[in-house]
Amino acid sequence: MQFGIFAVLIGLVLWSVQATVIDDTDWQRIGTLADIGESVAHFIGVDFALIPSLLGPTIETFMIACIGTLLGLVFCVPMIWFGALNVTPFKPVTYPIARVAMTLSRSIHEIVWALIFVSAVGLGAFAGILAIAARSLGFIAKMSAEAIENIDHKPVEAIRAMGGSNLQVMIYAILPQVLPVILGIVIFEWEINIRRSSVLGLVGAGGLGLVFFRQMNTFNYPGVTTVIIAILMLILIGEVVSHYSRKALI
Amino acid sequence: MTMPEKARPDTLRGDDVHREWSRFKYPQTLINYGVLFGILLFFSYSIHYLNIPLERILGMFGRLGDVLANRYYPPDLDYIADTDYLDSVIETVQMAYLGTLFGLTLAIFLGWFAAYNVSPSRKYIYPVARLVAMGCRSVHEMIWAILFVTILGFGLLPGVLALTMFSIGFAGKLFAEEVESIDMGEVEAIRAMGGTNLQVFVFGVFPQVRVAFTGIAIYTWDVAFRAATVVGFVGAGGMGWYLKRNIMQIETERTAAILLSIVVLVVISELISAWARSRVSKAQ
Amino acid sequence: MAILEVENLRAKYSARGPEILKGISFEVEDNDFFAIIGPSGAGKSTLIRCINRLIEPTSGDIRLDGTDMLSLDTRALRRKRRHIGMIFQEFNLINRMSVMDNVLSGRLGYVGAIRSIFRVFTNRDIQRALELLERVGLQDHIDKRADQLSGGQRQRVGIARALMQEPNLLLLDEPTSALDPKISREVMELIRTMANELKVPVLCNIHDVQLAKEFCNKIIGLQDGYKMFDGPTETLDQSSLEEIYAMEVL
Numbered sequence: 001m002q003f004g005i006f007a008v009l010i011g012l013v014l015w016s017v018q019a020t021v022i023d024d025t026d027w028q029r030i031g032t033l034a035d036i037g038e039s040v041a042h043f044i045g046v047d048f049a050l051i052p053s054l055l056g057p058t059i060e061t062f063m064i065a066c067i068g069t070l071l072g073l074v075f076c077v078p079m080i081w082f083g084a085l086n087v088t089p090f091k092p093v094t095y096p097i098a099r100v101a102m103t104l105s106r107s108i109h110e111i112v113w114a115l116i117f118v119s120a121v122g123l124g125a126f127a128g129i130l131a132i133a134a135r136s137l138g139f140i141a142k143m144s145a146e147a148i149e150n151i152d153h154k155p156v157e158a159i160r161a162m163g164g165s166n167l168q169v170m171i172y173a174i175l176p177q178v179l180p181v182i183l184g185i186v187i188f189e190w191e192i193n194i195r196r197s198s199v200l201g202l203v204g205a206g207g208l209g210l211v212f213f214r215q216m217n218t219f220n221y222p223g224v225t226t227v228i229i230a231i232l233m234l235i236l237i238g239e240v241v242s243h244y245s246r247k248a249l250i
Numbered sequence: 251m252t253m254p255e256k257a258r259p260d261t262l263r264g265d266d267v268h269r270e271w272s273r274f275k276y277p278q279t280l281i282n283y284g285v286l287f288g289i290l291l292f293f294s295y296s297i298h299y300l301n302i303p304l305e306r307i308l309g310m311f312g313r314l315g316d317v318l319a320n321r322y323y324p325p326d327l328d329y330i331a332d333t334d335y336l337d338s339v340i341e342t343v344q345m346a347y348l349g350t351l352f353g354l355t356l357a358i359f360l361g362w363f364a365a366y367n368v369s370p371s372r373k374y375i376y377p378v379a380r381l382v383a384m385g386c387r388s389v390h391e392m393i394w395a396i397l398f399v400t401i402l403g404f405g406l407l408p409g410v411l412a413l414t415m416f417s418i419g420f421a422g423k424l425f426a427e428e429v430e431s432i433d434m435g436e437v438e439a440i441r442a443m444g445g446t447n448l449q450v451f452v453f454g455v456f457p458q459v460r461v462a463f464t465g466i467a468i469y470t471w472d473v474a475f476r477a478a479t480v481v482g483f484v485g486a487g488g489m490g491w492y493l494k495r496n497i498m499q500i501e502t503e504r505t506a507a508i509l510l511s512i513v514v515l516v517v518i519s520e521l522i523s524a525w526a527r528s529r530v531s532k533a534q
Numbered sequence: 535m536a537i538l539e540v541e542n543l544r545a546k547y548s549a550r551g552p553e554i555l556k557g558i559s560f561e562v563e564d565n566d567f568f569a570i571i572g573p574s575g576a577g578k579s580t581l582i583r584c585i586n587r588l589i590e591p592t593s594g595d596i597r598l599d600g601t602d603m604l605s606l607d608t609r610a611l612r613r614k615r616r617h618i619g620m621i622f623q624e625f626n627l628i629n630r631m632s633v634m635d636n637v638l639s640g641r642l643g644y645v646g647a648i649r650s651i652f653r654v655f656t657n658r659d660i661q662r663a664l665e666l667l668e669r670v671g672l673q674d675h676i677d678k679r680a681d682q683l684s685g686g687q688r689q690r691v692g693i694a695r696a697l698m699q700e701p702n703l704l705l706l707d708e709p710t711s712a713l714d715p716k717i718s719r720e721v722m723e724l725i726r727t728m729a730n731e732l733k734v735p736v737l738c739n740i741h742d743v744q745l746a747k748e749f750c751n752k753i754i755g756l757q758d759g760y761k762m763f764d765g766p767t768e769t770l771d772q773s774s775l776e777e778i779y780a781m782e783v784l
Contacts, residue, residue: 013351016344019406039401063296070293071307107516109480111392112509115497120314125300130310158626161586162699163616163643168650172639176630199390202484206300216396224397228389235388269664271634271676273653 045222046229047215054211054230061207062234064125064200065193068132073186075133076141083145098141105138110196114205125206132197136189140182147181148174180249187249191235191242198231208234325506335492339515342488345409346478350471352410353417357470358463360418361425362451368429368437370447383426386419391477395486406487413474413481421470425463432458464530468523475519479512537735538562538585538703543594545580554580555591556759562703562737562752567726569746569767570739572756573779578739581756582707585737586618587611599702616643619696619734621725623708625688627695629681633672636680636691637663640698659698666694670724686717693725697732704729706738710745718742722749743775 082088083098113131121127155173164172201209208227215223297304329335363369363379394415398408437454445453482490489508496504538561545555554577562568570578583589585596587603596603598614606614619640627636641659642650649655655663667673670690675683680691689709696704706725710718726749729736740746746753746767753770755763755778762778763770 012344012347016348019341019344036401043397060300063300067293067296067300067302103517103520104513107476107513107520108509109476109512111480111483112493112512119502120317121306121310126302126306129300129302152629154622154624154626155628157588158620158622158628158695159639159642161588161615161618161620161705162640162696163612163614163618165612165647167647168642168645171650172628172631172642176628180630195388195390199392202392212393212396216400228393231390231393232385232388267665269661269668271660271664275677 042221043225045225047220047223047226050211050215050220050223050226054208054227057201057208057211058230058234060125061197061201061209061231062194062237064128064132064205064207065190065197065238068129068197069136069186069190069193071129071133072136072189073140076137076144079137079141080144080148083141084148086149086151098145102138102142105134105136106142108135110135110200111203114200114203118204123204123206128197128200128205128207131200131205132193135196136193139189140185143185144178144182147178147185151177184246184249187242187246191238194234194238195231198234321502322506324503325510326501326503327507327510329504330507330511335489338482338487338489338492339511341406342478342482342490342515343475345406345481345486345488346413346471346475349410349413349478350417350467350474353414353474354421354467354470356414356418357421357425360422361429361459361463362455364422364426365429367432367434368451368455379422379426383419383422386415387423388419389415391416391474391481392484395481396484399485404485404487409478409481409486409488412486413478416477417470417474420473421466424466424469425459428459428462428466429455461530465527468526468530472520472523476516479515536561537564537599538737539595539597540585541595541597543581543584543591543596545577545584545589545591545594547580547589553592554759555584557594558754558756558759558761560754560761560764562735564735565733566752567729567736567750568738569750569753570737570756571741571743571746571753571778572762574741575758576756577759578756579707582705582737582739585703585705586615586620612643616699617702618705619699619701619703620705620707621689621692621696621709623711625685625692625712627680627688627691630679632677633667633680633683633691634663634676637667637694637698640695643699663694663698666697669728670694685713686721689713689721690724693721693728697728697734701734704734704736704738706736706740708739708741711741718745725749 079098079101082094083102085091085095088095088098110131113134114127117127117130117134121130151174155177156169159169159173197207199209199212201207201211202213204210208231212224212227215221215227296302360379360383363375364383366372366376369376369379391412394412395408398411402408402411432455436458437450440450440454478488478490480490480493482488482492483494485491489512493505493508493512496508540561541559543555543558544553546553558577558581570581572578580589584591585598585603587606591604594604598618601614603611603614628639631639635653638653638655638659640663641655645655664673664676667676670693672687672690672694675687680688683691689712692709704725709725710721713721722745725736728734738746738750740750747770751767753763753765753767754761755770755774757778757780763774
């Protein structure tokens with residue numbers, strides 16, 4: 001059985017390589033290794049003149065990530081409620097709705113979401129924010145619903161035993177367990193969203209993506225590299241903030 | 251019928267001592283509220299800076315619904331039933347498959363080198379490996395795709411390479427984290443027997459992480475496949491190319507059909523992944 | 535007059551499941567420290583939880599302070615529960631909240647929605663909480679998170695919390711099973727002292743027969759849902775014990 005699977009996998013590899021790398025590639029155009037080296041060399045270098053005009057788009061990318069994540073959280077509250085087996089109001093209906101929404105949100109690539117929203121609200125950061133929100137909604141809802149499903153029932157029992165109302169059970173027994181976890185999830189997703197926001201500009205949804213696009217179109221390869229460096233710096237900031245704030249949450 | 255509740259004499263030693271206590275601790279509470287205020291300030295400033303029409307957000311649902319109902323429906327299913335399109339779908343799968351495979355293979359090494367506890371050289375190899383993983387991870391797969399398309403031209407090869415780079419970063423970090431959480435006892439045993447670094451990895455580390463790695467591999471495939479469906483947008487082969495063409499030509503019904511096919515494919519891929527995951531955990 | 539009268543109590547976990555309690559009757563007096571002993575699975579925990587209806591009995595009578603517990607509607611039950619303090623085997627504290635907040639939560643049955651959300655308690659409540667914390671020996675741990683305490687300390691928080699309710703009855707569900715022997719003894723000492731001082735009767739489900747004999751004045755023994763023994767501690771002799779524990783010979 002093991003061997004059979006192995007053989008199938010290898011077969012798929014060979015078939016795939018045949019179809020993609022060998023058949024599909026225009027080997028003539030690529031040329032020799034030296035030609036490739038030359039192409040790569042174009043990217044080496046930094047376009048210093050570009051740097052001042054990068055500040056605005058960089059801040060814009062960062063803001064898109066922040067507001068997009070927040071919006072995603074706001075919109076996914078009903079999905080979290082419906083998507084947790086222990087609190088969903090009407091299991092046969094609301095739970096599947098939530099699962100479908102979560103799956104849709106996560107299956108559609110952020111670029112595709114951006115395209116949808118650009119056609120709905122026009123070019124610019126607003127479309128980008130909505131795209132990020134739509135993309136993050138699924139992940140945040142899924143993980144948060146799981147957190148709610150995994151709560152420890154002992155505090156719930158204690159608050160009920162002392163005559164607590166449903167609201168009090170929620171505030172004292174459930175929320176203190178669940179909120180830190182959700183916050184951690186949001187920060188995690190926020191960090192990933194910085195990466196996503198950086199390319200939304202490619203389809204007109206704001207941020208550094210547009211600058212990237214322009215630099216590519218004018219064949220200013222060192223400029224492209226500079227934009228990539230700006231993106232990397234943003235991501236680094238995100239990673240540092242995410243690491244320390246999630247540590248503080250434990 | 252309930253009787254009035256009997257009042258309990260509260261005979262705790264009411265010793266008239268006034269004890270001090272405040273919920274608000276200085277300086278911690280001040281810092282907490284300060285940070286919260288700063289974040290709120292940032293958000294309001296951002297909304298202002300980006301000219302976000304907050305009042306439009308709710309109306310936007312109506313507008314979106316309108317757009318979806320009129321222009322995107324019904325999806326042009328005949329268009330995607332076309333052989334050329336279906337070929338591109340198969341190519342997308344192949345591209346994703348190869349990219350993930352190559353990427354995961356390299357990521358295994360990255361998982362070894364970038365793990366602090368078993369890295370062959372903590373001074374040189376470890377930081378470099380960490381940097382490589384971070385670099386691959388930070389660059390968005392679309393950017394990788396564009397870069398490779400620039401160097402190699404249009405086609406599936408740039409897509410494969412872009413997904414490879416993505417997988418190296420994605421899986422590499424997860425692999426490394428997994429390796430860092432193993433039980434070092436087995437590793438020490440192999441080292442004590444005089445094993446080389448490679449032997450230590452193969453016999454001491456790998457058996458412990460094998461199952462987790464499989465799970466991570468499946469997860470990587472999930473994410474990579476989603477990316478594969480759209481890298482064609484920038485010329486890297488696959489169904490994404492059709493997406494771009496139809497959007498440029500504002501063929502909204504065809505676009506809807508393509509989006510539908512993407513969602514269906516991703517869901518199928520997820521179902522297969524879920525099945526594979528359950529097989530793996532059963533086999534444990 | 536008996537503060538708690540239980541008559542012919544029957545209970546099941548699920549409608550089609552086996553009967554856990556098969557007609558238990560006993561009375562608890564105003565100044566009792568009453569123990570329920572028996573082998574695992576005898577129904578001790580179920581019995582305790584039937585008193586405050588955390589588990590709903592299938593039939594029988596429970597009268598607390600003259601009130602028929604089983605006829606109370608949800609609201610009336612909540613109001614009645616605030617006069618029943620419960621101490622749990624695994625403490626059932628709100629782990630991420632401070633010791634002080636955990637103790638204050640004992641007043642939740644008396645506090646309205648707005649005050650619960652903002653955690654505003656009266657000065658009298660705060661003073662009482664501080665005094666209780668001093669009495670259980672935790673005055674140096676007031677602002678620590680509950681999960682930073684040891685097992686014995688956590689149970690003392692549980693004791694303070696239960697006493698904050700100004701209860702008419704204390705229910706203990708194996709309060710010492712999760713603690714080591716020395717700490718167990720200290721905790722039982724503390725409960726007995728506080729219960730005597732505040733004149734609160736105690737109904738205690740306990741696994742350790744030695745502790746039951748040492749601290750309790752009356753004992754009932756359960757086996758397989760039936761009452762095997764009912765009487766003052768002094769009359770619990772070896773043969774009664776063997777009857778209760780059937781297979782187990784202590």
